[in-house]
Structure formats: C-alpha cells, structure tokens
Amino acid sequence: MSQRILIVDDEAPARERLRRLLAESGENDVVGECATGLEAIQLVGELQPDVVLLDVRMPGISGLETARHLALLPVPPAVIFTTAYDAYAVDAFEAEAVGYLLKPVRAERLRGALERAARLAPPLLASLASKQPATPRSHVAARLRDSIKLIPVREVFYFNSDQKYTSVRHAGGTDLIEDSLRALEDEFGGLFVRIHRNALVNVEQLAGIERDAEGQYLVVLRGSGEKLRVSRRLASELRERLQI
Amino acid sequence: MSAIVAKHRTERRLELPDFCSAPTVLAVVLIVVLTAIVLTLAHQSEKLALWLDLARTALLMLWIGLGCAALLCLLRRPLARLPLTTASALALLSVIAVVAGISAAALWVGRSNFTGPLAGALMFPANPVKFMVANMATGAIIGALTLRYFYVLGEWRRNVELQARARVHALQARIRPHFLYNSLNTIAALTRSDPARAEEAVQDLADLFRANLNERRGNITLKEELEVARIYQRVEQARLGARLHVIWDVTDLPMRAQVPSLLMQPLLENAIYHGIEPRLSGGVITVSGALDGDTIGLTVRNPLPDEDHTAHRGNRIALANIRERMELMYPGRASVEAGRSGDEFIVRLRFPYIEDGTRAAL
Numbered sequence: 001m002s003q004r005i006l007i008v009d010d011e012a013p014a015r016e017r018l019r020r021l022l023a024e025s026g027e028n029d030v031v032g033e034c035a036t037g038l039e040a041i042q043l044v045g046e047l048q049p050d051v052v053l054l055d056v057r058m059p060g061i062s063g064l065e066t067a068r069h070l071a072l073l074p075v076p077p078a079v080i081f082t083t084a085y086d087a088y089a090v091d092a093f094e095a096e097a098v099g100y101l102l103k104p105v106r107a108e109r110l111r112g113a114l115e116r117a118a119r120l121a122p123p124l125l126a127s128l129a130s131k132q133p134a135t136p137r138s139h140v141a142a143r144l145r146d147s148i149k150l151i152p153v154r155e156v157f158y159f160n161s162d163q164k165y166t167s168v169r170h171a172g173g174t175d176l177i178e179d180s181l182r183a184l185e186d187e188f189g190g191l192f193v194r195i196h197r198n199a200l201v202n203v204e205q206l207a208g209i210e211r212d213a214e215g216q217y218l219v220v221l222r223g224s225g226e227k228l229r230v231s232r233r234l235a236s237e238l239r240e241r242l243q244i
Numbered sequence: 245m246s247a248i249v250a251k252h253r254t255e256r257r258l259e260l261p262d263f264c265s266a267p268t269v270l271a272v273v274l275i276v277v278l279t280a281i282v283l284t285l286a287h288q289s290e291k292l293a294l295w296l297d298l299a300r301t302a303l304l305m306l307w308i309g310l311g312c313a314a315l316l317c318l319l320r321r322p323l324a325r326l327p328l329t330t331a332s333a334l335a336l337l338s339v340i341a342v343v344a345g346i347s348a349a350a351l352w353v354g355r356s357n358f359t360g361p362l363a364g365a366l367m368f369p370a371n372p373v374k375f376m377v378a379n380m381a382t383g384a385i386i387g388a389l390t391l392r393y394f395y396v397l398g399e400w401r402r403n404v405e406l407q408a409r410a411r412v413h414a415l416q417a418r419i420r421p422h423f424l425y426n427s428l429n430t431i432a433a434l435t436r437s438d439p440a441r442a443e444e445a446v447q448d449l450a451d452l453f454r455a456n457l458n459e460r461r462g463n464i465t466l467k468e469e470l471e472v473a474r475i476y477q478r479v480e481q482a483r484l485g486a487r488l489h490v491i492w493d494v495t496d497l498p499m500r501a502q503v504p505s506l507l508m509q510p511l512l513e514n515a516i517y518h519g520i521e522p523r524l525s526g527g528v529i530t531v532s533g534a535l536d537g538d539t540i541g542l543t544v545r546n547p548l549p550d551e552d553h554t555a556h557r558g559n560r561i562a563l564a565n566i567r568e569r570m571e572l573m574y575p576g577r578a579s580v581e582a583g584r585s586g587d588e589f590i591v592r593l594r595f596p597y598i599e600d601g602t603r604a605a606l
Binding site: 012 | 420421422426428431434436522523524549550
C-alpha cells in the first residue's frame with residue numbers, strides 16, 4: 001500500500017529535494033506540501049496523509065508544537081521530523097521516539113524512516129503528546145470532527161472547567177479543549193492566573209476587580225467585558241499580584 | 245535610537261595589584277631593601293659603620309614600604325572607581341603621607357628615647373626639617389616609579405588576557421553549524437534542478453569557509469569584509485529566496501579601511517537568523533555605512549520576529565564578541581550599540597578610520 005505523504009518545510013529547496021527523493025523511491029504519493037505549521041495542521045485535516053515530513057525550525061509555530069497539535073487528531077498521521085542541526089530536537093526525541101532525519105536527507109534513511117513510520121509511529125506519537133511540554137505552546141488546539149482548530153494563547157480570555165470539559169473563551173468564540181486546567185496552569189503559569197477552582201484567566205485581560213452587594217469579588221475582563229467570580233481564598237493573592 | 249539595550253565604551257582605570265597578597269608584599273619588600281642598599285652606598289656615612297647605616301635605613305624604609313602597602317590595600321577598591329589620573333594622584337599622595345607619618349614617628353622615637361650623649365643618638369638625624377623634606381621627596385620619586393611599574397605590569401597582563409580572549413572569540417564568531425547544514429541541503433536540492441546555481445553555491449561556500457577558517461587572518465580591509473558578507477548573503481538567498489531582501493548602502497565607505505575580520509558577516513548572520521527566518525513573510529535587512537570625519541559608522545537593521553518570545557542570547561554573544569575584538573584593535577575608540585527601535589533591531593558600530601598599511605597608534 002502506498003503511503004500518502006505531506007511535506008512541510010519553510011525552505012523551497014528543501015521541499016523540492018524531499019519531493020524528488022520520494023519520487024525516486026517509488027511506493028508513495030506526495031499529496032501536498034506547505035511552508036508553515038498552521039498550513040500543515042489545516043492540510044492534514046483536509047488531505048488525511050499517512051505521514052508528515054515536518055521541519056523542526058519554522059517561522060510561527062515550530063515543527064515540535066505542530067506535531068503536538070497533530071497528535072490530537074482521531075487518527076493522527078505519523079510524523080517524521082527533518083532538521084538541519086538542532087541539538088534540542090535530538091535531545092527531545094532521543095532517537096527512537098519519533099523518526100527524525102538530518103538534512104541533507106539520505107534516500108536510504110528516508111526509506112527506513114517511512115517503513116518504521118508505517119509500523120510504529122501512531123502509538124509513539126500518542127506518548128509524545130502526553131509528555132509534559134518543555135516550553136509553553138503558542139497555541140492551544142480544539143479538536144473538531146476530523147480537523148484541529150488552533151487558538152493563539154495570546155487571544156485567550158480565560159479557561160473554564162466543569163466536571164468533564166475544559167472550555168476556552170477567546171476572541172473568536174468558545175471551544176472545548178482536552179487539556180486539564182491544572183496542566184494549563186503549569187504550562188502557562190506566567191501568563192494566566194487562577195481566580196477560582198474552575199477558572200484560569202489571561203493576566204493581560206484583567207481590567208479590574210469589583211465587589212458585589214454580597215461582598216463577593218469579581219474580575220472584569222477587558223476583551224469581553226464579562227465578570228467572573230473570584231474565590232475568597234484567591235482574592236487577596238490576586239489583588240497582591242495585580243497591585244490593586 | 246529610542247531604546248538602547250547595550251552601549252559600551254571602555255575607560256581606563258587604575259588597577260593596582262592586591263597589596264595584601266604575599267607575592268606583592270614580597271615585591272614591595274624587595275624594592276624597599278634594594279633602594280635602601282642603593283641609598284646607603286651612595287650616602288657613605290662617616291659616623292656609622294656601613295652595616296649599621298644600612299640597618300637603620302632599611303628599618304625606616306620597611307616601615308614605610310609596608311605601611312604604604314597596607315594603605316593601598318585598603319584604598320584599592322575606591323581608587324579603581326575613579327578616573328585614571330585622579331586615582332594615580334591620590335595613590336601617590338597617600339604614599340607621601342605614609343612617608344611623612346613614619347618619618348615623623350622616627351624623629352619622635354629618636355627625640356624621646358635617645359637624647360644626650362648616648363651612642364644611639366647617632367642613628368637619628370640631626371636636622372629634622374631636612375630629614376622630613378628629603379624623605380618625602382625620595383618617597384615621591386620611588387613611590388611614583390613603583391606605582392608606574394605595577395600599572396604597566398597590570399596593563400601588560402590585561403593585554404595578554406584580551407588577546408587570548410579575542411582569539412577564542414574569533415573562533416566562536418565562526419559560522420553556525422545550522423547554516424552549514426542548511427546550505428548543504430540547498431546545494432543537494434540544486435544539483436539536480438539547477439546545476440549552475442549549485443556550482444555557484446559551492447564556490448561561495450568555499451570562499452566563506454576560507455575566510456572563516458583562516459587562523460592568521462587578524463585584520464582585513466573593509467572591502468574584503470564586505471565581500472565576505474555579500475557572499476554570505478548569496479548563499480542564504482538561495483535557501484530563503486524572496487523572503488530575504490538585503491539593501492546595501494555602503495558606497496560612501498572608505499574601502500581601504502582596516503577592520504577586524506568577521507565584523508560584518510556575523511552581524512548579517514544574526515540579522516537573518518533572528519530577524520528573517522522566524523518571520524513568515526521574511527523582510528528587509530539594511531546595511532548602511534558612512535564616514536564621519538575620521539570615524540566610520542556601520543549600521544545593520546533587521547525587522548523583529550513575528551512573535552518575540554525567544555531571547556536574543558545568541559545575538560548578545562555575537563555582539564560581546566565583536567565588541568571585544570574592536571576594543572583590542574581600537575582601544576577606547578570604538579563603540580557598539582544595539583537595541584530595538586520601533587519594529588526594528590539595530591546594531592551600530594563606530595570605529596576610527598585606519599588605512600590599510602598604517603599601524604594603529606595606541
């Protein structure tokens with residue numbers, strides 16, 4: 001069965017070379033190529049490739065972050081990283097994690113990685129996604145039917161959780177995401193502040209603190225004008241942090 | 245420039261050795277004893293035996309020498325904060341003050357303990373005024389010579405250290421491995437699709453590495469350095485295509501000017517790595533230069549990355565590196581400024597125009 005492959009690299013000559021190497025090695029079908037992580041996530045949703053050849057260092061969303069978002073898909077593609085020289089990538093994936101290829105890529109290594117990807121990659125990719133992120137992501141991902149919607153972290157107003165789901169309220173609306181509030185707090189601790197057991201608010205969005213008739217503290221959000229309840233326990237901490 | 249994050253111009257300071265450390269105290273004792281011997285031999289006292297004369301002179305001078313060492317040990321830090329001339333004058337004044345103090349104490353000891361016809365009285369001077377004046381003059385001269393000796397020694401050490409560091413940094417200034425592998429990847433792609441351009445890229449890469457790997461190459465002409473930077477641009481152009489646009493505005497520069505090698509190329513490399521590569525749409529880098537009197541000004545501007553959460557650590561290392569090599573070549577006469585201004589990152593170099601073939605005057 002021939003593998004359907006998507007090529008992602010911000011440099012045109014690098015894409016061109018991978019395309020040629022793949023053409024020469026037969027048994028596969030390049031279904032598309034693109035230059036950024038954002039395009040890659042969109043194209044993966046549309047084209048459903050089996051394998052994504054993903055450059056690590058790209059403008060915007062890095063290859064590493066792109067792979068973490070892709071792992072949320074119901075049937076994630078196998079990801080093979082390509083990198084010119086990136087000690088961090090080699091550290092992070094410790095050779096066997098997901099395949100990675102050093103540029104200039106050798107034809108036989110590419111063939112080997114594709115074979116391995118066909119056999120191994122999905123479960124390994126899942127374990128990669130569950131690993132605690134080393135650096136905070138620039139986007140959070142909401143899973144739609146069979147694609148992924150990316151929400152820039154800077155545009156998030158707040159995260160809110162009920163028993164089962166975490167919802168993210170942002171400039172473009174509200175979406176459900178899979179991360180727990182606890183994990184989000186760990187990842188974005190510097191940018192977001194906990195105001196209640198079930199809410200994590202973007203510090204940039206805080207316009208002020210109010211008190212209602214019953215003495216309950218409320219924060220006012222800049223973007224949406226919404227008012228959110230602050231737990232008594234966290235109110236003083238919050239006021240200290242905001243110096244209000 | 246609205247927000248300058250780093251500005252640098254070295255000023256010379258009086259860096260005295262640590263007068264509390266054993267080697268320096270030993271040097272002081274040696275200087276004192278040798279001076280005492282010279283003085284005793286020159287003086288040829290008729291009243292005292294040579295050894296006795298030497299003993300009393302050395303005793304007095306050792307008190308003075310060690311007293312000065314103790315005082316300078318205490319004053320070392322405050323003096324290092326003052327301008328060189330003020331600090332030197334203060335150091336010399338404190339030496340003279342110690343000489344005066346110890347000499348006065350010697351007179352007092354002589355007058356209170358060895359009056360009358362006792363033999364010990366011969367050890368002390370008959371004319372206190374002459375004694376004080378002569379001692380302070382001698383102290384001023386020998387003190388000045390000694391301070392000068394320590395200063396020159398310190399400068400020499402600093403220079404040796406600076407040169408060693410400059411060599412290390414010239415090594416560090418070399419091209420990033422990232423660049424090498426990416427370029428090789430581009431060439432691998434071009435060999436089939438555009439062999440002529442692949443050949444050109446290989447030649448450019450060879451020239452670039454010749455410039456980078458040349459150990460002996462200290463200073464070169466501005467023309468050669470700009471040529472290396474342009475070759476660097478050509479190689480990156482093949483990889484980044486329309487994303488990279490470099491404007492060269494350098495026609496007014498004196499091309500025969502001497503510059504440290506690898507001055508421009510690392511700046512261009514930084515501008516591309518931090519300013520162009522992280523941007524989806526790429527951007528424009530401007531390299532401009534002008535001669536202002538006998539000072540050359542060079543400026544490199546690049547746009548800021550789309551989302552700037554990356555620290556410019558690599559950038560700062562490269563800048564510190566260029567700063568040190570410029571300081572070595574043009575001591576106290578060069579400056580490196582770097583910082584954001586609006587939506588750009590700007591690096592400005594200023595250094596004196598020294599023509600090829602003439603040596604830099606120190």
